[in-house]
Amino acid sequence: MSNKDEILKIQGYDEFKCTAEKCRFTCCAGWDIGIDDDTYERWNCEKGNKEYILKNIESRKCGKKQAYFVNKETNEACPFLDNMGLCQIIKNHGEEDLALTCRSFPRIENTVGGKKELSLSCSCPEVVEIISNIQGKLTMNSDSSVENNIDLLEYEIRSGLENITKEEDLALDKKLIVSYQMLMELLKYKSFGRGALINTIERYKDRAKVEEVIADCDELEEDIDGAIEEINYLFIDIIENYKEVEGLKEILSDISDFAEEAELEELAENWNQFKSDFKNFDELLERCVVSKILSNCISSDLNEMIIAFELIVLEYLLVRYAMFIKFSMSENKDLNLQDVKDYIVAFSRIIGNNTEAVVEFIKDGFGDTILEIGYLCFITLF
Numbered sequence: 001m002s003n004k005d006e007i008l009k010i011q012g013y014d015e016f017k018c019t020a021e022k023c024r025f026t027c028c029a030g031w032d033i034g035i036d037d038d039t040y041e042r043w044n045c046e047k048g049n050k051e052y053i054l055k056n057i058e059s060r061k062c063g064k065k066q067a068y069f070v071n072k073e074t075n076e077a078c079p080f081l082d083n084m085g086l087c088q089i090i091k092n093h094g095e096e097d098l099a100l101t102c103r104s105f106p107r108i109e110n111t112v113g114g115k116k117e118l119s120l121s122c123s124c125p126e127v128v129e130i131i132s133n134i135q136g137k138l139t140m141n142s143d144s145s146v147e148n149n150i151d152l153l154e155y156e157i158r159s160g161l162e163n164i165t166k167e168e169d170l171a172l173d174k175k176l177i178v179s180y181q182m183l184m185e186l187l188k189y190k191s192f193g194r195g196a197l198i199n200t201i202e203r204y205k206d207r208a209k210v211e212e213v214i215a216d217c218d219e220l221e222e223d224i225d226g227a228i229e230e231i232n233y234l235f236i237d238i239i240e241n242y243k244e245v246e247g248l249k250e251i252l253s254d255i256s257d258f259a260e261e262a263e264l265e266e267l268a269e270n271w272n273q274f275k276s277d278f279k280n281f282d283e284l285l286e287r288c289v290v291s292k293i294l295s296n297c298i299s300s301d302l303n304e305m306i307i308a309f310e311l312i313v314l315e316y317l318l319v320r321y322a323m324f325i326k327f328s329m330s331e332n333k334d335l336n337l338q339d340v341k342d343y344i345v346a347f348s349r350i351i352g353n354n355t356e357a358v359v360e361f362i363k364d365g366f367g368d369t370i371l372e373i374g375y376l377c378f379i380t381l382f
């Protein structure tokens with residue numbers, strides 16, 4: 001069997017089934033919906049009965065290319081939804097007339113070393129439900145028994161990230177920092193060539209190396225008040241444009257209002273209890289992180305790879321902080337699994353599906369698209 005014929009699927013891939021109008025989070029809100037050229041041409045050829053569709057499509061310059069998008073603000077709902085939340089394109093012309101983005105969501109397809117990899121996006125609540133029901137570690141499985149023969153550096157880096165994230169008996173926040181530290185070392189040794197980079201990845205396969213990085217992190221002075229102030233600022237700024245989005249406002253508006261009014265020093269007193277209780281969700285969050293690493297962290301450009309991973313860390317931090325706010329708001333100081341699942345969906349949409357805008361936000365705020373490891377430790381390990 002050649003690489004070309006081999007298909008790898010993320011665990012649970014075949015279980016996915018869209019719940020359509022029963023879904024609390026329609027997939028048509030909270031991000032830019034791109035229209036592929038073939039679909040645009042098809043609609044354009046049938047102008048007669050597709051005029052209403054074309055009127056809602058805008059063309060934008062993306063680099064040297066002209067690209068088409070549904071004409072709406074990122075945070076607005078899709079104009080093709082009727083007042084029952086049903087898609088008029090499907091109603092009038094059938095599912096086969098949808099643009100590729102709408103037809104395939106939440107399925108993701110990548111080609112890695114000639115092999116097709118199929119995974120799922122955590123921006124869909126049904127996907128998070130499937131991941132939450134998986135026991136143990138999340139894997140990408142092949143239908144063939146042929147041994148892996150991919151010799152790409154990006155594949156090795158992704159495997160390195162996956163291995164660290166799946167380490168046993170370590171807190172997820174620490175594993176994320178160790179992974180980021182490995183990426184920073186790769187960046188440092190980039191000019192030394194492939195051999196040096198493979199050596200670095202190999203060193204991080206050793207548990208002793210992972211523990212050495214964690215020991216270094218443990219020596220950093222914690223600043224709970226300062227970290228909460230910083231995360232609170234990021235949280236309010238990032239969700240500002242999404243708290244009115246249909247499907248997101250129900251779960252974001254209460255925590256957003258609370259975060260804006262909160263006395264942060266008082267809030268910080270809850271942190272240690274919260275952090276200890278929140279560990280119960282580490283396994284679910286780890287599986288979601290692994291799923292995102294497998295679908296997003298694969299690029300021959302190391303900087304792109306680092307940015308993709310940085311966004312995964314940011315998503316994790318925002319889910320954790322949203323749960324911290326929820327915890328601080330609740331009288332009984334309890335944490336609810338459904339809330340965690342909802343925030344995973346929400347922040348996958350806000351961060352993962354609006355990559356360009358978030359990267360721009362990071363660049364404006366920090367002067368670079370790649371965050372410094374010291375800053376990431378400050379807002380993660382406290």
Ligand code: SF4
Pocket residue numbers: 017018019020021023024025026027028105106123124125126
């Ligand atoms: S978010 Fe998922 S379950 Fe909901 S409508 Fe979209 S694909 Fe279906």
